[in-house]
Amino acid sequence: MTRAVNKKRPVNLDLRTIKQPLPAITSILHRATGVALFVAAAFMMYALGLSLESEAGFNEAVEMFENGFLAKLIAWGCVSALLYHFFAGIKHLVMDFGHCEELESGLKAAQITLGLSAVAVLLAGVWIW
Amino acid sequence: MVTSITSFGRSGLYDWMIQRVTAVVLAAYTIFMIGYLAFGAELTYEMWNSLFEGTAMRIFTLLALLSMAAHVWIGLWSVSTDYIKPTGLRFLFQSGSGLVTFIYVVWGIQILWGI
Numbered sequence: 001m002t003r004a005v006n007k008k009r010p011v012n013l014d015l016r017t018i019k020q021p022l023p024a025i026t027s028i029l030h031r032a033t034g035v036a037l038f039v040a041a042a043f044m045m046y047a048l049g050l051s052l053e054s055e056a057g058f059n060e061a062v063e064m065f066e067n068g069f070l071a072k073l074i075a076w077g078c079v080s081a082l083l084y085h086f087f088a089g090i091k092h093l094v095m096d097f098g099h100c101e102e103l104e105s106g107l108k109a110a111q112i113t114l115g116l117s118a119v120a121v122l123l124a125g126v127w128i129w
Numbered sequence: 130m131v132t133s134i135t136s137f138g139r140s141g142l143y144d145w146m147i148q149r150v151t152a153v154v155l156a157a158y159t160i161f162m163i164g165y166l167a168f169g170a171e172l173t174y175e176m177w178n179s180l181f182e183g184t185a186m187r188i189f190t191l192l193a194l195l196s197m198a199a200h201v202w203i204g205l206w207s208v209s210t211d212y213i214k215p216t217g218l219r220f221l222f223q224s225g226s227g228l229v230t231f232i233y234v235v236w237g238i239q240i241l242w243g244i
Contacts, residue, residue: 031204034205035204035205038229045236052181058177058178127167
């Protein structure tokens with residue numbers, strides 16, 4: 001009896017040396033931005049709390065977003081993570097309905113997700129600065 | 130049958146569904162907020178304050194906040210179960226995530242009803 005699978009074939013699970021296909025990259029970015037957003041939520045809630053606390057707090061928040069470089073950078077980071085997670089999430093929902101699950105359409109969906117996110121992240125940067 | 134005791138909805142199927150329903154809520158809230166802030170009129174304190182004073186907005190925000198809590202738990206649970214193999218460390222991470230999530234919810238309620 002011959003075995004269909006040669007058990008001696010080499011196995012490589014070293015993530016650093018595997019060339020990831022594009023859908024895998026969109027997937028890991030979705031996870032990374034998800035974890036990042038968990039931290040980002042603290043900044044967003046701080047800004048929301050400050051802006052709603054009083055008129056002085058609101059002005060302080062506006063001042064921060066208009067002149068604070070660090071605040072702008074953090075805001076851009078938060079919004080970028082949110083936008084990417086948003087588009088990748090929509091791709092996920094589309095795939096849940098059974099679309100874009102083939103090699104070709106899956107690659108296309110990943111390309112569209114990355115393209116849309118890149119544009120949105122740039123536009124967000126323009127908006128913030 | 131081994132059931133996971135740390136999942137959110139007591140089964141993977143519930144978690145799967147909850148993750149998607151909360152995602153839709155969060156997507157709607159994101160679209161609304163970005164639309165309001167980026168494409169609305171120049172923001173003033175009066176506008177901003179009266180927006181969050183409205184009951185509908187408070188309901189929407191609280192819904193988004195609770196959706197975020199469930200979404201975050203399921204997401205961080207999945208990610209930590211995949212990457213943090215030592216049980217003690219994973220337990221610590223998941224407990225910490227749960228605690229921070231709870232703090233976010235209380236903080237958010239305070240912001241919403243503290244106006």
